[in-house]
Amino acid sequence: xxxxxxxxxxxxxxxxxxxxxxxxxxxxxxxxxxxxxxxxxxxxxxxxxxxxxxxxxxxxxxxxxxxxxxxxxxxxxxxxxxxxxxxxxxxxxxxxxxxxxxxxxxxxxxxxxxxxx
Amino acid sequence: xxxxxxxxxxxxxxxxxxxxxxxxxxxxxxxxxxxxxxxxxxxxxxxxxxxxxxxxxxxxxxxxxxxxxxxxxxxxxxxxxxxxxxxxxxxxxxxxxxxxxxxxxxxxxxxx
Numbered sequence: 001x002x003x004x005x006x007x008x009x010x011x012x013x014x015x016x017x018x019x020x021x022x023x024x025x026x027x028x029x030x031x032x033x034x035x036x037x038x039x040x041x042x043x044x045x046x047x048x049x050x051x052x053x054x055x056x057x058x059x060x061x062x063x064x065x066x067x068x069x070x071x072x073x074x075x076x077x078x079x080x081x082x083x084x085x086x087x088x089x090x091x092x093x094x095x096x097x098x099x100x101x102x103x104x105x106x107x108x109x110x111x112x113x114x115x116x117x
Numbered sequence: 118x119x120x121x122x123x124x125x126x127x128x129x130x131x132x133x134x135x136x137x138x139x140x141x142x143x144x145x146x147x148x149x150x151x152x153x154x155x156x157x158x159x160x161x162x163x164x165x166x167x168x169x170x171x172x173x174x175x176x177x178x179x180x181x182x183x184x185x186x187x188x189x190x191x192x193x194x195x196x197x198x199x200x201x202x203x204x205x206x207x208x209x210x211x212x213x214x215x216x217x218x219x220x221x222x223x224x225x226x227x228x229x
Contacts (some may be wrong), residue, residue, distance in 0.1 A: 031215055043161065043205065043219040056214035091160050095215055105151065106217060108160040 002026040004109035006092050013082055021077045021112045023092030032075045033093040033106060035068065036060070045092070049075065052108045080114045089113050120144060121208050123220035132229050136193040140206030140220055143187070150182055150189045151217065157215040163203055165191070196227040 005024045013019050025032050034046040047057040049067050066078045075094075079086055093106040122219040124139045138152075153161035167173045167180040185226040189208075193200055203224045206216065207217040 033162065035217075042221045043207075043217075045216045045218065048214040048216050050214075056216055089158075089160075104215070105163055105166055107213070108162075111160045113158075 002079070002106055004092055004094055006090075006109040006112050008112060009110065010065075010113045010115070013117065015084060016081050017078050019082055019114065021079075021090050021092075021114070023109055024073050025075055025092065025094030026107060027073070029094035029107075030098050031055075031095040031097070032067075032069070033095070034077045035089065035091045035093065035108075036088040038085075038088040046090075053105045061104070079114075082083075082114075084116050087114055087116045092097050119208055119220070120218050121220040122179075122221045123206050125221075126223040126224060128223055129226045129228060130196050132196060132198060132227055134196050134227075136196045136200065136225055136227070138191040138204050138206075138223050138225070140189045140191075142189070142206075142208045142218075143189065143221075144208070144218075145184075146210050147208045149209045150180070151207040151209070152178075152191045152198075152204045153182060153191075153207060155205055155222065156202050161207075164204075181207055190203075193225075194220055196225075197228050198227050201226050 007022045032049045037043045047061045048055045064080050089111045091111045092109040095106045097104045119140045122141050130136045152165045155161045165180045167182045173180045177194045181190045203222040205222045206220040
C-alpha cells in the first residue's frame, strides 16, 4: 500500500540553524500539507500546497518557514533560523484531490521529531 | 471557543465495554469529520471519516454525526487493551485547501 515517507525521523539542531525536513507524498496525490505537534499538544496545521504554490497557511507559518517541491517526488519544509519553540513533531500529509472532495482523506507520514537545543 | 473541542479525558473503560468519545465543532461550514488514533510518538492513523448525518459503522467502531448540533462522536464496542491510545477528532471545511483542524484529543485507557 502506498504511504507517505519522511526523513529524517529525528533531527537535532542548534538554535539559529536552518533545517530542512523532507517528505515524499503518495505518488498520484496532488495536495500536500505540513502539520506540527508540540509535545503534549494538539496537531496544528501549518501549510497546504498545490500546483507548486501555497494554497493556505496558518499564523504559525511565518517568514521563517518555507515549503518547496524541488522535484516530482519530494516536498520539503525549511525553517530558516530555528528557535527553541520550534521543537515538535512535524507531520507531512498528502491527499489525492481537493478538500472539496469531501470523501477524500489525508494520509499522514510517520513524522520527523525536531529538537532545537 | 475552541474550533474543535473534545471531551477532556482521560477516559478509562474495562475491557469489553463501550468507549464513547465526543467532539463538537464551531464552524457550521464544516463538511467532513475524521477520527484518528494516535499512539505516543507516532503519527495520526485514520480510523473513520463521516460526512452525512447519522451513523456510520465499521467493525467495532461507529461514528455519529449531527450537523445541527455540531457534534460528532465515536463509539468503540468491545474495547480491547490495544485500543488504548489518544483519539483525535479532526474537521475539514469545504475549501480547496482541504486542511484539517484537530481537537486536543482524548486519551483512552482500556483496562484488562
